[in-house]
Amino acid sequence: MALEGKINGLLIPVPTFVMYKIIGINTGNRVVEVPLDVNYDLDMAALISKIEENFPALIYLSYPNSPTGNCFNRDKVEALIKKSPGIVVVDEAYASFSGDSFLPLLKKYDNLVILKTLSKLGLATLRLGFLIGNRELVAQLDKVRLPYNVNSLSQAAAGFFLDYQEEFTAQVNEIITRREELYCGLQDIAGIKPYPSRANFIFFSCSFASDRIYKQLAARGILVKNLHKPPLMPNCMRVTVGNLEENRAF
Numbered sequence: 001m002a003l004e005g006k007i008n009g010l011l012i013p014v015p016t017f018v019m020y021k022i023i024g025i026n027t028g029n030r031v032v033e034v035p036l037d038v039n040y041d042l043d044m045a046a047l048i049s050k051i052e053e054n055f056p057a058l059i060y061l062s063y064p065n066s067p068t069g070n071c072f073n074r075d076k077v078e079a080l081i082k083k084s085p086g087i088v089v090v091d092e093a094y095a096s097f098s099g100d101s102f103l104p105l106l107k108k109y110d111n112l113v114i115l116k117t118l119s120k121l122g123l124a125t126l127r128l129g130f131l132i133g134n135r136e137l138v139a140q141l142d143k144v145r146l147p148y149n150v151n152s153l154s155q156a157a158a159g160f161f162l163d164y165q166e167e168f169t170a171q172v173n174e175i176i177t178r179r180e181e182l183y184c185g186l187q188d189i190a191g192i193k194p195y196p197s198r199a200n201f202i203f204f205s206c207s208f209a210s211d212r213i214y215k216q217l218a219a220r221g222i223l224v225k226n227l228h229k230p231p232l233m234p235n236c237m238r239v240t241v242g243n244l245e246e247n248r249a250f
Contacts, residue, residue, distance in 0.1 A: 069197030
């Protein structure tokens with residue numbers, strides 16, 4: 001079957017980073033959402049069905065996934081890359097905390113694109129990221145790239161990061177240690193179910209109203225994300241891993 005003219009729009013598993021949908025809609029694209037399975041992993045049967053039905057030009061995958069913090073099964077991700085009629089974008093914003101990456105597969109698949117950022121490594125407000133893909137694809141993207149899209153101050157800050165990578169890596173390792181402590185602490189709280197995380201935050205569900213807990217935490221100056229959204233995330237929340245003092249206060 002000829003797919004010319006059929007490939008359009010984007011497909012995303014949900015829940016995931018909300019900006020994929022928002023930007024997709026704002027750029028005039030049709031967005032197809034496919035719920036994750038009960039373990040917040042990819043539902044391959046549902047995804048393949050939607051791919052065959054919609055021929056998406058883009059599939060966006062957050063790896064580790066935001067807001068659930070888990071890494072999707074690698075075999076499933078690779079199967080999607082093979083099955084996709086368009087481009088599969090793997091957003092590795094949190095990859096430094098997972099010790100995992102799809103970079104080795106770039107030479108194997110021309111339709112794989114990887115996104116990276118410095119936002120999660122201590123330079124959050126810099127908003128500096130980059131894209132890695134095959135040469136021909138990047139050349140086409142460069143044609144529509146805005147001029148001066150990375151300012152000189154951001155470039156200088158990126159140079160600073162490169163000069164001090166060891167220090168930033170030590171900070172990442174510290175966060176991973178604190179993440180495991182925080183996860184164990186949440187496991188000890190009745191009515192709380194934390195999910196294993198490969199990111200710099202922990203996603204957890206409550207057996208009671210998360211709205212109440214959110215308000216009580218905020219009243220004590222502790223800010224978390226209230227993700228209560230039935231049926232995908234009923235009474236769920238997300239807390240960013242802080243330092244030892246912050247984690248204990250939470």
